[in-house]
Amino acid sequence: MTYTKHVITILGSAGGVAHGILSILNNAMQDQQDPMNQAMNDCCIHLIDHVQKEASEYALSYPNLKDKFVIHEFDLRDNEQFKAHLRNSRTSVVIDLSWADTVEMMQCCDQIGVSYVNTALENTMIDENEELYEGFGLIERFRQLEKVKNKFQNHTAIIGSGMNPGVVQWMALELLKTDTPDNKPIGCYIVEHDNSFFKNPKLAKKNVIYTTWSPECFLDEAILSYPMFMRHHNPLFFYEKVYDLEFKVTLGNKQFHGCLMPHEEVYTLCKLFDMEGGFLYKVNDHTTNLIRENIDDLDKLWNYEMKVLNPEDEALIGEDLVGVLLVYPNKERYMYNVLSNEAIFSKYKTNATYFQVACGVYASLCVLLLDAVPKGAYYVDELLLNTENNYGKYLTHYMTEFITGENKKTDGLLHQRMQNRRTSNEDN
Numbered sequence: 001m002t003y004t005k006h007v008i009t010i011l012g013s014a015g016g017v018a019h020g021i022l023s024i025l026n027n028a029m030q031d032q033q034d035p036m037n038q039a040m041n042d043c044c045i046h047l048i049d050h051v052q053k054e055a056s057e058y059a060l061s062y063p064n065l066k067d068k069f070v071i072h073e074f075d076l077r078d079n080e081q082f083k084a085h086l087r088n089s090r091t092s093v094v095i096d097l098s099w100a101d102t103v104e105m106m107q108c109c110d111q112i113g114v115s116y117v118n119t120a121l122e123n124t125m126i127d128e129n130e131e132l133y134e135g136f137g138l139i140e141r142f143r144q145l146e147k148v149k150n151k152f153q154n155h156t157a158i159i160g161s162g163m164n165p166g167v168v169q170w171m172a173l174e175l176l177k178t179d180t181p182d183n184k185p186i187g188c189y190i191v192e193h194d195n196s197f198f199k200n201p202k203l204a205k206k207n208v209i210y211t212t213w214s215p216e217c218f219l220d221e222a223i224l225s226y227p228m229f230m231r232h233h234n235p236l237f238f239y240e241k242v243y244d245l246e247f248k249v250t251l252g253n254k255q256f257h258g259c260l261m262p263h264e265e266v267y268t269l270c271k272l273f274d275m276e277g278g279f280l281y282k283v284n285d286h287t288t289n290l291i292r293e294n295i296d297d298l299d300k301l302w303n304y305e306m307k308v309l310n311p312e313d314e315a316l317i318g319e320d321l322v323g324v325l326l327v328y329p330n331k332e333r334y335m336y337n338v339l340s341n342e343a344i345f346s347k348y349k350t351n352a353t354y355f356q357v358a359c360g361v362y363a364s365l366c367v368l369l370l371d372a373v374p375k376g377a378y379y380v381d382e383l384l385l386n387t388e389n390n391y392g393k394y395l396t397h398y399m400t401e402f403i404t405g406e407n408k409k410t411d412g413l414l415h416q417r418m419q420n421r422r423t424s425n426e427d428n
Helices: 016-028 037-041 055-061 079-089 102-112 124-128 137-146 167-176 215-222 264-272 285-293 298-303 341-348 352-370 380-386 391-398 421-427
Strands: 006-011 043-049 069-073 093-096 115-118 156-159 187-194 208-211 228-231 234-237 245-251 254-261 276-282 305-308 319-327 332-340 376-379 403-407 418-420
Touching (some): 006 016, 006 079, 016 037, 016 043, 016 055, 016 341, 037 043, 043 079, 055 069, 079 102, 102 137, 115 352, 124 137, 137 264, 156 352, 156 380, 167 264, 167 319, 167 332, 167 352, 167 380, 187 245, 187 254, 208 215, 228 254, 245 332, 245 403, 264 276, 264 380, 319 352, 332 341, 352 391, 380 391
Parallel strands (some): 006 043, 043 069, 093 115, 115 156, 156 376, 187 276, 208 305
Antiparallel strands (some): 228 276, 245 418, 254 276, 332 403
């Protein structure tokens, strides 16, 4: 029996991020300049989900790939079945876009010597015992991963390579490499303003939580976690509700106020560099207002209907802006990417957020298949600093435009740009 050169297994293949990466790979089949073009012509793609789509849906959505697909439906909690799949399929690389336990998936891949990339940290034990870790879920996920991370030496793994985490670490390092020893930032903030919404706002239902990615994962950050930031390489927390605080962000002529949420890239970047870090996030006004109106009744929020803003269902407008803001004593520097939903949907049939995440996945997939990276497990910032790779080249094939600039003054560190909405409202 002969085997194709590259065998890719995608976990969570029926989800939104998978739709984004499959759209990119579908394009790669016909783009002679795409770094993955030759690899895609000699590949097989296994699609795994616990509730799978019909084969006809995949064939219709990704016609250039339809002859490459092998479709499976099983639960990834069955590690033995997963390992049997890796062996029998001779998988080269796993793209994990599922809610399966990150450590367990990496352990399976490491045992067999299969490369691995994911977009976020997942931990089944923490998910099933939320009351024990409420407020600190992300840090607990890191604690569980870092107990074993350095033990993975039989495969190459890239952990957290979507947009954020993922592409934002590349942006931060691109900015940081131009600094001199006497001109280093005191703060590094990952910033996101996502104003995506229905083109016809009358389609929005009053008590529905709308986001451009998993509403459950968003709410985990937005209402179940304490606001987290980093200082002197250590995670610190405000004993406040995320949506009671907001922080000013200025990117040239763009300005917004975002909420401080725990995020993977803040932890990994500020473990490496001694600067204050945080993730400042603003979503659409409908969802923001709904959370603030019910901020003291979280059970009520969890029981509301939740919907992903999917342009295949209804037309979307707006854009997702994601970037990095470096703060210095007397100025600020920034770099960001902004994509419109209408432009992305016209070519890739997904929303801007999912496409941005897919670009980060694609860059790491290229690294794993095309570059000679030493075995081990890497966060994206570690990968960029410690190995020879072409991550930036691969990324910018699809994410082509980055805006950079400088603010001639600064709004300062978090405590200086913070507004406590609850206190302000009580004063008023």
